[in-house]
Amino acid sequence: MKRVGVFICHCGSNIAGAVDCEKVAENAKSFPGVAFSTDYKYMCSEPGQELIKKAIKDHKLDRIVVASCSPRMHEPTFRRCLESGGLNAYLLEMANIREHCSWVHPDDKEKATWKATELVRMAVAKVLKNEPLQRSTIPITKRALVIGGGIAGIQAALDIANAGHIVDIVEKEPSIGGKMAQIDKTFPTLDCSACILTPKMVEAANHPNINLITYSEIENVEGYVGNFDVTIRKKARSVDMTLCTGCGTCMQKCPTKVPSEFEMLMTDRRAIYTPFPQAIPNKPVIDRKNCRYFTTGKCRVCEKICPTKAVDYTQEDELVTQRYGAIVVATGFDLFDHSVYGEYGYGKYKDVITGLHFERLINASGPTMGKIKRPSDGKVPKDVVFIKCVGSRDEAKGKAYCSKTCCMYTAKHATLVREKIKDSNVYVFYMDVRTPGKGYDEFYTRTTDQFGAKYIRGRVSKIYEKGDKLIVRGEDTLLGRPVEVEADMVVLATAMVAQPDAAKLAQMVGFSYDQDNFYTEAHPKLAPVETHTAGVFLAGACQGPKDIPESVAQASAAAAKACGLLSKEEMPTEPIVxxxxxxxxxxxxxxxxxxxxxxxxxxxxxxxxxxxxxxxxxxxxxxxxxxxxxxxxxxxxxxxxxxxxxxxxxxxxxxxxxxx
Amino acid sequence: MEKIELTKALAQGQQMLAEVTHESGGVRASKCYQCGKCSAGCPVAFAMDKTPREIMRLLQLGLMEEALKSHTIWLCASCDTCSTRCPREVDIAKVMETLRIIAKKKGYVAEKKLDQFHDLFLKSVERNGRVYEMGLVLGRNILGMQPFKDVELSPAMLLKGKLALLPHTIKDNGEVKKIFANVRKRGGKV
Amino acid sequence: MKYAYYPGCSLSSTGIEYDMSTRKVAKALGVELWEIPEWNCCGASSAHLTDHLLALALPARNLAIAEEQGLDMAIPCAACYVRTKATEVEVKSSEEMQKTISEVIERKYTGQSRARALLDVFVNDVGLDSINALVHKPLKGLKVVSYYGCLLVRPPKYGFDDPEDPQSMDKLVEALGATPVDWAFKTECCSGAHAIAKSEVGLPMIEKILAAAKESGADCIATACPLCMCNLDMRQGQAGSKFGRSYNLPVFYFTELMGIALGIKPEELGVNKHFVDASGIIKKLNEAEGRRETA
Structure with a gap:
């Protein structure tokens, strides 16, 4: 005769607020096979688990039903509880009476109680048929893959490597560094972004445990935790990395000019190029779409000029397959394309730029050598308008979420304009100022108080050109009056959005993503760097908008998780197959x-x-x-x-x- | 400045707010997050006593009477700029239209001239099936105590064949009259 | 190509030249316009702002008559268009609404017959290439700002064109040989009926549009709405004198510009009925044409 124990959890008031838990426990007593039934305030707590273990002993229970939250939350907890109570972990069944019942039926206690009873009835019927299952073990490959070489990827790789494991960083661009390399200064300290990033880039490149695989993309992922078989496409660089010394002569002599992506198309690079002078590896690639030789068959200037004969037009993409025990995904973000805003000129006004354009404009190695000049005519702007939440918090044309970083980087930009252009006026149109973070609100206060930026609470409705000015129309919602600014330049704090190929990568690796294509963590509170796929961890803005400190923190957390996995020789497998x-x-x-x-x-x-x-x-x-x-x-x-x-x-x- | 008794206002305003949502076909003022994009783009805001955003705020706090008595709801030109640009997809123009209909039912008409114009217009439609523009212009100006305000334009219009002296009518206007009657039967205040 | 033609009240009085030019141009393009017999007023913004049901019912009668003939409606006036479109969309959206409307108008309308803006019909049904092929007198050198107003492209869900930066009239003007001038006031509101009932509100709104058009360097304004025309043309003098300026900016219905380019005599299009004299522009175009012919 099978003896089932039923344990109904109140989850504080989460369940008990909508479900009469005592009654459910009482009802369960009459179900076939049930030998014991009770309820408790927090079944997952230490006393709750002790209650289950004691009941197993006292009532000779041989299988257990716990009616509480989703099994995603506490199934592992209760399985461990059964094991320490002497039962096989798979003789547990959970009835989800929180997410599936109390949370969705908060207003009708009678019906919710009935539904909870039925959910428990089903769980009891199932647990009677459950069989004990045994876990087996699999070996773990002691090598980690980090996808993405921005600050998050670099930090995760360094931490894993320092723990003694081999790490490969796969980066799709010719250099590691990511978006942080484009940023001029970092808030709230205003220290130079390159000064803190480039040493880390060098450290990663020189680390004996780290391999940089740049200008490469993930082609295919097979396998499972501990043993992922990953195929990597190494794009043809057309430059032999072993011969090239990075002297840069080819880049000087190349006759083809192409707008530089790194400089937000505000200046040119060559067809054979490194994205920026501090690139790592500091060896160029040929952009075949624009190279004169590859498009017309004639030129070969770089080949002729190269002192080490490193240029190789015959190189082809190479596919390599490597086995990894753990994967850290750190693919970063993209910027919202503001050209969907007709009221802001559909992206056609030259002096309406994004925050990242602005970063290049104030950067000493940027297209204007750090002098703020507007793109249309190179004039130094006097009246500069910043608009926050462009594409963020906008269900109609953009994304519903807050991009989190814009309040601070706009405050930084406003400060820098006032610092660099003494007779300037800065207007910041905002809806809320959100500055939770160490030293953040103090920075914002200085922006308005010491640097005199004018903050105007209201969303801009229209920007249009009038002569060489931009007319910006908003409402000062604190005064309740329409306002107009004749601006020389407008900087839009465009939303952080997922990379355009984010969904594709997630499908390839096999983990989930949300409606905005940001990668989904396994649990928003208790598993913020894990994915639902074992062995795959998340770091940085690919999981949601984040600033640099947060990305670095998450990267180290992901690394710790990966190291935890790689430090074992083998791991148990789930017998549910x-x-x-x-x-x-x-x-x-x-x-x-x-x-x-x-x-x-x-x-x-x-x-x-x-x-x-x-x-x-x-x-x-x-x-x-x-x-x-x-x-x-x-x-x-x-x-x-x-x-x-x-x-x-x-x-x-x-x-x-x-x-x- | 007068203090707002929020508890009272909210208690009184709930029902009216529900009426606005119902009458407007489901537009919820609670969605508005007060960004002011509507008011910044509103071409008539310069003439309003409250910006459209402030009207939405009054609704959120249950200060319905104040919204209904405002000039704003009458000055709205129904150009839909606000609704087109609203990041929360609130149909603000529809709210203005709904408030105006409710205000009229309650006898609050802050802009008498504009209201008279619309009344005259519809009278002409009911009587003739079509609008008799000369009659409209004159009627409005007499009622508004500004007879022949557009007098400088009238002779030129006549000369150019742009103003008809006789009302344009359709032969059998029974059908249009019936439409008005049927709308009234269904509770329409026309 | 055949449509149920709905001129609307304005086109038999203040907007008479819109009616004249529409009929002439349609004929030249081979578009058959069957005027809805005994059509009634759409109710305009007055019904819209007074009673929801009345606003939907008035245009429904016209749509029902068009539907009996199996025709879509072609509507020159932007205000009539948007009110009629609203009825079509509402009736399509629910059977209950369809039933209510049919009961009120005592006719059957199922949403089959669609409300189409005349500009939409010419640009998208006839097509720019076909129009361009029929141009006898290209409007060479004429700089035109297209003024769409608020009702033609809003709300966006009705629209056949972009609500912030519409293009159809600009492209049409270009197909006629003129030079479309980009400006930021394409869809700013001209104040509509406020200009009649409350000129202290209406005139500043009109003035802003005229000032922007003048600043853009355009020779004239093209419009698709008789109320916009009234405000920009008939009240141009009032707006100017109120702000101490003189604009002297002729305003055309887009159909008039089409007619001129197709070689129809300006008087037959009603161009002589404008308040702001357009003869200077006509003369310039003729001179340019003459020069081209002698050359």
Missing amino acids: SCVNEAICAGCGMCVPVCPYKALDLKVIQERAHGKTITRKVATVNSGLCQGCGACTVACRSAALNLKHFTNEQILAEVDALCL
């Missing part, structure tokens, strides 16, 4: 293409039937690859495939409990 009943498998192969993890295949078996030996095909599951999604069991027409812990029999028992 599919299995095949070969006796009834028809060998149709429907399951093979359905499996997203390539865990299913067909094999040939021999068997005796009616005195003869016959051979036939049946499905087979690679339990190392299977992630337990269950797609194959749905595709299987003869019900030969079953997912352990979610077998057809177990699921039907739940359905019967609810419907019969």
Whole structure:
């Protein structure tokens, strides 16, 4: 006789506020197989877990139902609890009466209580059919991959490398450095961005445990935690890295000028180039789309001029495959394209620029050598308008979220304008000033008080050109009156958005992303750097808008998680995998293409039937690859495939409990 | 400046706010986050006693009477610039229109001349099926105690064949009259 | 190409030249306009601001008549267009609304017949290439600012063109051989009926648009709305004298410019009915044409 124990959690008032937990526990006592039922304020707490362990002993329970929050939250907790109480961890079943019940039905206690009872009834029916399952172990490859070579990727790689593990950084641009390399000064200290970034770039390049794989992209990812097989496309640089000394002569002599992406198209680079003078590696690549030789077949100037004969036009993209134990994704962000705003000129006004343009304009090595000059005519602007929340907090034309960094970098920009142009006037149109962070609000206060920036609370409705001025129309919502500024330059604090190929990478690696294509952490509070895919961790703005300190902190956290994984020799695997009943498998192969993890295949078996030996095909599951999604069991027409812990029999028992 | 008793205002304003949401086909003033983009772009804001944003704020706090008595709701030209640009996708122009209809029902007409114009216009439509523009201009100016304000324009208009002296009508205006009658039957205040 | 033509009240009085030019140009382009018999006023902003149901019902009668003929409506006046479009969209959006409207107008309208702006019909149905092919007298050297007003392109969900920086009239003007001039006031409101009922509010709004047009360096303004025309043309003198300026900026309906380019006599288009004398522009165009012919 099976003896089920039922434990109903109040979750403080989270569940008990909408569900009569005592009544649910009382109702459960009558369910078939239930030997004990009770409720408690916090089942996940130490006393709660002790309660379960004691009940297992006192009432000789052999399987347990916990009705509480989502299993995503505390299933591992209660499994451990069962194990220390002497039961197999898989003889636990959870009924989610918080997310699936109390939180969605806060206003009708009677019905919510009924629903909770039914959810528990189903869990009891299922747990009666549960089987004990055993975990096995897999070896771990002691090498980490960091995707993205911005500040987050560099920091994560350094931390992992310093812990003694080998790390590869894959960066799609010819140099590491990311967006931080484009930034002039950092808030709230106004120290030079390059001065704190470039030493880290050098450290990464020189670290014996770090390999830089620049100008490269991820082509394919297979495998699973501990053993990811990653194919990397090394784009043809057209320059032999072993021969090139980085002397830069080729870049001087190249006849083709191309607008520099690094300088926000405000000045030119050559077709053979490094993105910026402090690039790492400081060896150029040929931009084949614009190179005269590659487009017309004539030129070869760089080849002729190169003293070490490093230029190689015949290079081709190279695909390399490497096995990694852990992956840190640090692919960063992109900037919102403000050309969707017709009221701001659809991006056609030259002197309406973004914050990143402004960073290059004030940078000593930028296109204007650090002198603030407006793009249209090179004049020094006197009246400068900053507009915050362009594309942020705008459901209609942009993103609903706050981009978090703009308040501070706009305050920084405003300060710098007032510092560099003594007779300037600075107007900042804002909706809220959000400056939580160490020293942040003090910085903002100085911007208005000491530097005299005029903050105007209101969103700008229209910008238009009038002569060589830009007319900016807003409302001072604190006065309740329309205002107009005749500006020389307008700087838009455009939103931070996900990289354009963010979704593609997530699908390739196999983790989830949100409606804005930012990568989703496993838990917003308790697992902020993990993804739902074991062994894949997140760092920096690919997970959501972040400033530099936050990105660096998250990178170190992701590194710690990766190191935790890499420090083990082997790791336990989840036993919830599919299995095949070969006796009834028809060998149709429907399951093979359905499996997203390539865990299913067909094999040939021999068997005796009616005195003869016959051979036939049946499905087979690679339990190392299977992630337990269950797609194959749905595709299987003869019900030969079953997912352990979610077998057809177990699921039907739940359905019967609810419907019969 | 007069103090606002928020508790009282909110209690009294709830029902009216619900009416505005209902009458406007679901426009929720609570969505507004007071950025002022509507008022910054409003071409008539210069003539208003409250900016459109302030009207939205009055609604949020339940100060309905104040909104209904404002000149703003009458001065709105229904150009839809605000609704087109609102980052919260609030149809502000629709709210102005709804408030005006409610204000008229309650007898609050802050802009009598504009209201008379619309009344005259619709009278002409009901009577003739179409608008009789000369009659409209004259009627409005007489009612507004400014007879022949557009007198400088009238002779030129006549000369250019732009003003008809006789009302334009459609032969059988029964159908249009019926439309007005049917709208009234359904509670329309026309 | 056949449409149910809805001139609307203004086009038989203040906007008579819009009606004259529309009919002439449509004929030249081979567009058949079947005037809705016994059409009624759309209710304009007066109905819109007085009663929601009345505002939807008045245009519905015209749409119902068009629907009986299986025709879409072609509407020159921007105000009539947006009110009629609103009815079409509402009726399409719910069966309940369709039922209510049909009961009020005592006719059947299902949303089949669509409200189309005349500008949309000419630019997108007839097409710029076909129009360009029929141009006899290109408007060479004529700098035109296109003034769309507020109702033609808003709300954006009705729109056939961009609500902030529309292009269709600019492209049309270009197809006629003129030079479209970009400016920031394409969709600023001209104050509509405020100019009649409350001129202290209306005139400053009109003045802003005229000033911007003048500053852009344009020779004239093109418009698609009789109320905009009234305000910019008829009240140009009033607005100017109130602010101590003289603009002398002729205003044309886009159909008039089309007619001139297609070789139709300006008087037949009603160009002589403008308040701001446009004969200077006509003369200049003729002289340029003459020079081209002798050359």
